Amino acid sequence: MRLLALVALLSCLLDAESLALRVQALERRHPAIARALWGAKAVDVETGQTLLEHNAEKLFVPASNTKLFSTALALSRLGPDHRFVTIVAADRAPDAGGVVAGDLRLIGGGDPTISGRAIPYRKGAARGEGPAALEELANLLAAAPLRRVDDSAYVFEPYPPGWSVDDTVWDYGAPVSALALDGNAFLVRLRGADRAGLPALLTLTPPLDFYTVDNAVVTGAGQESDVFADWPPGARRIRLWGTVGRNRRRELALAIRDPAEYAATAFAAVLRRRGVEIEGRVRAQHRWMHEVGNLKQGPAPAAVEGVELARRTSPPLFEIL
Numbered sequence: 001m002r003l004l005a006l007v008a009l010l011s012c013l014l015d016a017e018s019l020a021l022r023v024q025a026l027e028r029r030h031p032a033i034a035r036a037l038w039g040a041k042a043v044d045v046e047t048g049q050t051l052l053e054h055n056a057e058k059l060f061v062p063a064s065n066t067k068l069f070s071t072a073l074a075l076s077r078l079g080p081d082h083r084f085v086t087i088v089a090a091d092r093a094p095d096a097g098g099v100v101a102g103d104l105r106l107i108g109g110g111d112p113t114i115s116g117r118a119i120p121y122r123k124g125a126a127r128g129e130g131p132a133a134l135e136e137l138a139n140l141l142a143a144a145p146l147r148r149v150d151d152s153a154y155v156f157e158p159y160p161p162g163w164s165v166d167d168t169v170w171d172y173g174a175p176v177s178a179l180a181l182d183g184n185a186f187l188v189r190l191r192g193a194d195r196a197g198l199p200a201l202l203t204l205t206p207p208l209d210f211y212t213v214d215n216a217v218v219t220g221a222g223q224e225s226d227v228f229a230d231w232p233p234g235a236r237r238i239r240l241w242g243t244v245g246r247n248r249r250r251e252l253a254l255a256i257r258d259p260a261e262y263a264a265t266a267f268a269a270v271l272r273r274r275g276v277e278i279e280g281r282v283r284a285q286h287r288w289m290h291e292v293g294n295l296k297q298g299p300a301p302a303a304v305e306g307v308e309l310a311r312r313t314s315p316p317l318f319e320i321l
Contacts, residue, residue, distance in 0.1 A: 019052045071321055080318035084111035086179070088137050088310040100309075106137075106267055107150040107304065108179030108260065111314040115182045120319040133312070134181075134263075138270045140310035149264030152287035153178035155299060158257075169231050170255060177259035181266055182206070184259045188252040190227060192219040192244035200244045210265050216241040225250045260284035 019042060027033045039055030074082075086109050091102035114133045118125035158175030159168060167173030171185035187205040200217040217227055220243035227242040227250050234257075244250050256262045261284040268278050292299045314320065 023052060023054070074317060074321070078317055080316065082317045084113070084314040085109045086111050086114065086137065086312045086314075087304055087308055088140070089304050089306050089308050091306045093307045094309075104309075105150050105306075106179070106264055107153070108177065108263070109153055110178050110180075111312070112180055112183065113314045113320060114180060114263070114312075117183075119315045134267050134270045136312050137267070137310045138274060149179065149260050149267075149282065150285050151178050151260030152285055152299065153301070154287070155289050155292055155295065156286035157289060165233060168233060168255060168257070169229060171253035174255035175257070175259060179260045179263040181256070181259065181263040184256045184262075185253050186211075186256060188213065188238075188240070188254060190215075190217055190225075190240075190244050190250045190252075192225070192246050192248045194247055195219065196221040196246060200250075202240075206266065208262070208266055208269060210236075210262055212237045214239045218243055220245050222246075223248055227252065229254070258284060260286065 023040075037055070037058070037060075039058050039060060040052055041050065041054075041056035042052040043050055087105075087107040089105045089107060090100045092100070094100050113119050116132060154177060156177075158177070159173070163173065168175075171183070174184035177184060186208070189203045189205060191201045193200065196219050198219045199215065200219055202213060202215045202217070204211075204213070214237065217240050220226075223245035225242070225244045225248055227240060227244065229252065230239040230241075231237075231254070238254070240252075261282060264282045264284065268282055272278060287299055289295065
């Protein structure tokens, strides 16, 4: 047994030395690494032996590594077979003419698959548009006025502390919401004309009349593209300027500022295309932080009031992850 323990210890030491040497070789080949602030800690999970430690105690912005912890928490709290549910409810059932008196509510349950992404993931799969997922709910409705969307399953904290105001413009800075259409992002596509100086053609995906875009992007003389965006917090108007190369394409993925209201507007558009008359105006209902007694536990699941008219159930969590 002592011999085996000694062999295991020597193996760990050799692994640690090998890993340290490989990192040092990387630093020699890439001088930028030496100038950067980086840290790492590698531990053998069986022996507890530290194989590599460099700036391990310093504070870093974890960025996408945080997704590993979010995933672990979701699996622990919800389980791999958990499914998210989105519900359409009303104060009362439709009358004989198919009309709902009062509010029709689109109630989010945190489903991240209300989008055109293929679930489970398939490499090279064509991506559709999020409103197509809303068609599933619309198929179950005949005629109803959409007046309210319920985003209260999650505490409404769209932007965590410490985020830059620039983060809120782009898709990677999209707010977290119980209603998430297309990952709470939309695409602005620009295409240069065949002659320099002409305006660049702009299209939105999905083509929803929610934000106003002032397009000052023109076609450049060369093939290079350089596009800028100005979108102040709280504004519905986005200003774009710069150049797109001749016959070239440029795509910007922008964050949806109020995901619940945006999803409700998209759902209303789906219903209108089916001939449903929409009365009143769409409004979002959020649950604010001060309305929750214990933020560590989160808000208690709200009971669906009135009559459930339709529901959409997501694939299981393990497929989503």
